[in-house]
Amino acid sequence: MASVRLEHVFKRFGNVDAVSDVNLDIADQEFLVLLGPSGCGKTTTLRMVAGLEELSDGSIFIGDREVSQVAPKDRDIAMVFQNYALYPHMTVYENMAFGLKLRKVPRPEIERRVKEAADILGLGALLTRKPKELSGGQRQRVALGRAIVREPKAFLMDEPLSNLDAKLRTQTRVELKRLHQRLGATILYVTHDQTEAMTMGTRIVVMRDGVVQQVDTPDGIYNHPANQFVATFVGTPAMNLLPGELTQKGGALMFHTFGQDVTLPESMRARLSQAAGRKVTLGIRPEDVHLSSDFVSNHPDLQMKATVRVVEPMGHENMVYLAIGEETVTARASNDWHADLGDVVTCAFDGARLHAFDRETEAALV
Ligand SMILES: Nc1ncnc2c1ncn2[C@@H]1O[C@H](COP(=O)(O)OP(=O)(O)O)[C@@H](O)[C@H]1O
Ligand SMILES: [Mg+2]
Incomplete structure (x- = not known):
């Protein structure tokens, strides 16, 4: 795993400042949550780290390497989206193995990694099933498995729980937190849900209109909000x-x-x-x-x-x-x-x- 660093990162779409001067230092093995209302620039920030969106200005480092000009496939990070889009005609095993096959990873190595990820995620008994034979929560775990087998330097997750119903969301939240500890993974996690942020993040970044409002531990965000926006965004009922x-x-x-x-x-x-x-x-x-x-x-x-x-x-x-x-x-x-x-x-x-x-x-x- 590795650290991820954003330095003076900007993104403009025409005259929309989607992300303005974002500076972040995500430590190795940290679970950093980007939190903010819809449209505040969370996904855009994540996509720039993944290389799916060009920067208007600034630079991004993964470990010690500047990656601002590096192609997404060479950045060695795995992304998990809200719409996990599994291949419907492939089994769970094939879905998890597919990316490794494309990368020409040797077959025994693929088998080892898929089995290990399946163990961690409790998918061992489901490897021969097709996605349509899985519940929403199981599908989401396969999507996580697909990311885990890559053994990436960092995980990027964009609202991965928002398609799950409330009960499953709580359960998967707990699993994700355990997974983080077990993998010792660096995770950059995006959500608009303050409960997810408070329960999972080692630190939280609150964003508004493309601008970082506060970077702090959950305790710091809750007990020492830097401004009225942070104070009222976190906590139910609101302050x-x-x-x-x-x-x-x-x-x-x-x-x-x-x-x-x-x-x-x-x-x-x-x-x-x-x-x-x-x-x-x-x-x-x-x-x-x-x-x-x-x-x-x-x-x-x-x-x-x-x-x-x-x-x-x-x-x-x-x-x-x-x-x-x-x-x-x-x-x-x-x-x-x-x-x-x-x-x-x-x-x-x-x-x-x-x-x-x-x-x-x-x-x-x-
Ligand atoms: N491809 C795009 N073209 C134009 N505007 C965009 C594009 N992607 C995002 N935006 C705008 O950038 C802002 C931030 O969007 P986004 O990063 O998706 O927010 P969030 O993920 O926090 O909901 C929004 O105002 C959105 O409309
Ligand atoms: Mg988004």
């Missing part, structure tokens, strides 16, 4: 946002929104005292908005009055939609928390879990 102002009151730094104030904790005051007077957006995740009377009474500085809009019982918890001024704030409450619609309740924020973003640039204030 709550409240527009307001930072104000100084005595020695304290307050956040003022819709006629109410909360006192920000000392750690935020130390960081943000320069920002007093600024218009900001406060961010707080639903699990950090508390409704239990214990938490609320213990945190008088961080209380807010809110009107109950909807209570959604989820079984293990209740999702509570609250109105604060014109904004809806979602709170995850325990399943024994009840209130009537229209009730005015007091919630309290977890001060250690607050985020503040500049109202103009939407960048996190740190």
Whole structure:
């Protein structure tokens, strides 16, 4: 396996900037996930690494070798697509062996590699079947097998799970993660699904409109988002946002929104005292908005009055939609928390879990 490096990579289609100045260092054996909404440039980035798309500018390295001008077949990487397109008239064995035959790999070597891949993927009993005799999940595994037998320097995967139903997707996600560990593979994986990114990635690259927003571990992306876009793209339900102002009151730094104030904790005051007077957006995740009377009474500085809009019982918890001024704030409450619609309740924020973003640039204030 090998590292993959992108340096100042650009791709323009006419006047569309599909990818703008992307710099990435994918370490050997890393599982790096490119995450972002549809159209943000994920596939284009992957296709440039594969050599299927020319760069408008910049360079790409696989290991120490610059490959920007190298033909796709000579880059020694394997790509797995969403549409795995197996050859319908070939058996599972033949589908996996085909690429190696084309490369004139000796037959015993082909047999060894196909058998090994089939073992890893649990396809051993299916080698004589045709694709139409397989389930969707099995077909996807054959597509992975086809990539594995190549013993490539790196795997490129473009939304490989999105054609599977929800249950199978979860199962295959776990398998892929195991496969990564077992093969010690370098994987560049594209998805618009934040759960896939959070569960599989050693690091996540969040993209928007062709521009990298943040490169970080799942923990870093979730707990220290660099801007409002990253903050709201990752996490379900999404992070709550409240527009307001930072104000100084005595020695304290307050956040003022819709006629109410909360006192920000000392750690935020130390960081943000320069920002007093600024218009900001406060961010707080639903699990950090508390409704239990214990938490609320213990945190008088961080209380807010809110009107109950909807209570959604989820079984293990209740999702509570609250109105604060014109904004809806979602709170995850325990399943024994009840209130009537229209009730005015007091919630309290977890001060250690607050985020503040500049109202103009939407960048996190740190
Ligand atoms: N061959 C092409 N010709 C013109 N525009 C393209 C082409 N391929 C992609 N694009 C545009 O580039 C942008 C990024 O596309 P893509 O990389 O497919 O996004 P993603 O995979 O994140 O959904 C989109 O605006 C898309 O319409
Ligand atoms: Mg795509």
